Amino acid sequence: MTNRSARPGSPRYVLFDVDGTLIDAVANQRRVWETWAARYGLDSDAVYEVALRTRPMETFAAVAPGHDPQACLTALHALEDEDVRTGDYTAFDGASELLSGLPAGRWALVTSNYEHRVRGRFARTGLPLPDLVVDAAAVDEGKPSPVPYLLAAQRLGAAPQDCLVIEDAPSGVESGLRAGMTVWGINTADPVHGVHRHFASLREAAPHVLAFAAV
Incomplete structure (x- = not known):
C-alpha cells in the first residue's frame, strides 16, 4: 500500500x-494479567489471550462476568501502577x-x-x-x-x-x-x-x- x-x-x-x-512491555503486561487472573481464580493464559484483543472492561465482561467490573479495573490499575514502580x-x-x-x-x-x-x-x-x-x-x-x-x-x-x-x-x-x-x-x-x-x-x-x- x-x-x-x-x-x-x-x-x-x-x-x-x-x-x-x-x-x-510485553513481559510486564503478561505478568500483570497473570497476577490479576490468579486473584480471581482464572486461567491466566485464557485471560491474557482475551486481553490482547480487547480493552480491559471488555476483557472483564468476557472472562469474569460475575464480578464487579469497576472492582476488576481497580485491581488491574493497582497492579499496573506497581509494575511501573518495580518492573524492568x-x-x-x-x-x-x-x-x-x-x-x-x-x-x-x-x-x-x-x-x-x-x-x-x-x-x-x-x-x-x-x-x-x-x-x-x-x-x-x-x-x-x-x-x-x-x-x-x-x-x-x-x-x-x-x-x-x-x-x-x-x-x-x-x-x-x-x-x-x-x-x-x-x-x-x-x-x-x-x-x-x-x-x-x-x-x-x-x-x-x-x-x-x-x-
Missing part, C-alpha cells in the same frame, strides 16, 4: 504508540536516538495506557518525552477508533495527511488508517494488515522516520 500524500511544503508530524513500539522496562534499540532527533513540537505519543504510567516508564528507560501525550483519559473512544490520533493531530495543529503513525498492533494500525494518516508498522515479523510500510524493528525504521519528519 502506498503512503497517503502529505501536502507539499507542510510540516510533518510523527505520532507514536508506546507499548510494543518504543518500549518493550527496556526501550527498543534506537528509540532514544530517534526521539531525540525529531523536531520539537512535531511528535507526540498516542497510547491506550495512562499518562502517569507512560511518564514512569519513560523515566525508567531514559527516553525523552514530547510535549503532548494523548492517553486513555483524553478520549471517550480508544483504538481502533480514529479519535485518539485525530485528537493528537488537532492538538499539534496538524492536518491528518501530514501525520505519520508508528504502530505495532492491529487496533492501532486501524486507528491511524481511519484517521486518514500514513501508517508504518514496526517490531513484527510480518506486516500488520493495512500498513503503508513495514519494518522488522524500530532501529530499521528510524532513519526513514527522521527523513519523513525532516520536511
Whole structure:
C-alpha cells in the first residue's frame, strides 16, 4: 500500500504508540494479567489471550462476568501502577536516538495506557518525552477508533495527511488508517494488515522516520 500524500511544503508530524513500539512491555503486561487472573481464580493464559484483543472492561465482561467490573479495573490499575514502580522496562534499540532527533513540537505519543504510567516508564528507560501525550483519559473512544490520533493531530495543529503513525498492533494500525494518516508498522515479523510500510524493528525504521519528519 502506498503512503497517503502529505501536502507539499507542510510540516510533518510523527505520532507514536508506546507499548510494543518504543518500549518493550510485553513481559510486564503478561505478568500483570497473570497476577490479576490468579486473584480471581482464572486461567491466566485464557485471560491474557482475551486481553490482547480487547480493552480491559471488555476483557472483564468476557472472562469474569460475575464480578464487579469497576472492582476488576481497580485491581488491574493497582497492579499496573506497581509494575511501573518495580518492573524492568527496556526501550527498543534506537528509540532514544530517534526521539531525540525529531523536531520539537512535531511528535507526540498516542497510547491506550495512562499518562502517569507512560511518564514512569519513560523515566525508567531514559527516553525523552514530547510535549503532548494523548492517553486513555483524553478520549471517550480508544483504538481502533480514529479519535485518539485525530485528537493528537488537532492538538499539534496538524492536518491528518501530514501525520505519520508508528504502530505495532492491529487496533492501532486501524486507528491511524481511519484517521486518514500514513501508517508504518514496526517490531513484527510480518506486516500488520493495512500498513503503508513495514519494518522488522524500530532501529530499521528510524532513519526513514527522521527523513519523513525532516520536511
